[in-house]
Amino acid sequence: MLLRRWGIVGLLLLAGLVLWLMLAGPDTLMGLDMGSGGMTLLVAIGWGLLYLLSQWPRGELDRAMSPSEWRAWLGVGFSAIALMYFFTKLALFQGDVAFTDPHVRAVGRNLVILLIAWAVISQVLRSRSKDEVQKDERDREIAIRAGGWGRGATVVAIIALALLLGFSPAERLVLAGHFMIANLLIFALVWGCLIEYAATAFMFWRDRR
Amino acid sequence: MSTTITNNIRRLRFEHGEMTQEALAKTCGVTRQTIIALEAGRYAPSLELAFRISRAFGVGVEDVFQWEEQASRTRA
Numbered sequence: 001m002l003l004r005r006w007g008i009v010g011l012l013l014l015a016g017l018v019l020w021l022m023l024a025g026p027d028t029l030m031g032l033d034m035g036s037g038g039m040t041l042l043v044a045i046g047w048g049l050l051y052l053l054s055q056w057p058r059g060e061l062d063r064a065m066s067p068s069e070w071r072a073w074l075g076v077g078f079s080a081i082a083l084m085y086f087f088t089k090l091a092l093f094q095g096d097v098a099f100t101d102p103h104v105r106a107v108g109r110n111l112v113i114l115l116i117a118w119a120v121i122s123q124v125l126r127s128r129s130k131d132e133v134q135k136d137e138r139d140r141e142i143a144i145r146a147g148g149w150g151r152g153a154t155v156v157a158i159i160a161l162a163l164l165l166g167f168s169p170a171e172r173l174v175l176a177g178h179f180m181i182a183n184l185l186i187f188a189l190v191w192g193c194l195i196e197y198a199a200t201a202f203m204f205w206r207d208r209r
Numbered sequence: 210m211s212t213t214i215t216n217n218i219r220r221l222r223f224e225h226g227e228m229t230q231e232a233l234a235k236t237c238g239v240t241r242q243t244i245i246a247l248e249a250g251r252y253a254p255s256l257e258l259a260f261r262i263s264r265a266f267g268v269g270v271e272d273v274f275q276w277e278e279q280a281s282r283t284r285a
Binding site: 066068138204 | 241
């Protein structure tokens with residue numbers, strides 16, 4: 001019973017772990033070289049997990065949450081992963097770098113992989129609840145309120161960036177080239193998305209309590 | 210967050226052959242979680258949804274929903 005209840009959460013966590021290993025994992029894992037062979041294995045595991053997830057019988061936890069709430073939690077997870085990944089790689093954007101830099105390109109590629117994985121998992125979850133109403137007036141009301149939180153968070157982040165850039169001494173801003181500023185703006189955008197998803201998920205959770 | 214609008218949805222469901230939340234949700238075109246939030250008094254429906262729910266039970270809107278005027282005045 002417990003296994004069934006938390007099975008879907010476990011599968012999602014495993015899928016997340018596989019994704020993280022793909023994005024930022026070590027070069028070797030338990031003696032296995034994570035080169036192209038390891039990557040293929042990880043992609044196969046990820047694909048298998050997604051297939052299992054789509055076939056898994058609907059449990060209590062699954063029924064307790066509406067499709068919109070599932071999407072919100074998924075959004076929290078993926079935007080948090082993207083933000084953390086972006087943050088850990090921020091040092092790569094310092095100084096005089098361009099998009100042609102192989103390390104920078106790798107970050108961009110991994111973020112695109114993350115977006116694709118997000119879209120695939122969303123589609124899998126949507127197919128699990130295809131017979132249900134996907135969105136109703138309460139969902140739209142929550143989305144409007146959460147949108148306000150998201151906009152607020154983006155505005156705060158942009159103002160913080162403007163103050164940082166405007167009031168920092170010139171010698172400290174040597175590291176903040178055009179590429180760094182461009183990436184910090186994207187960072188602010190993802191931050192706004194994270195807060196919006198988190199507010200949505202919180203409001204759904206509060207209604208269920 | 211509770212609302213000043215109370216309802217008899219739970220009672221009416223049981224009086225209508227123990228209609229499930231899922232069945233009522235499907236009839237009204239909303240998610241089951243919205244019916245749960247309504248029954249718990251955590252969500253005040255739109256006028257349209259209130260009409261849909263009352264039509265599903267074959268009764269008037271005021272037989273399903275009541276506005277607690279006193280509580281509302283105190284909060285205002």
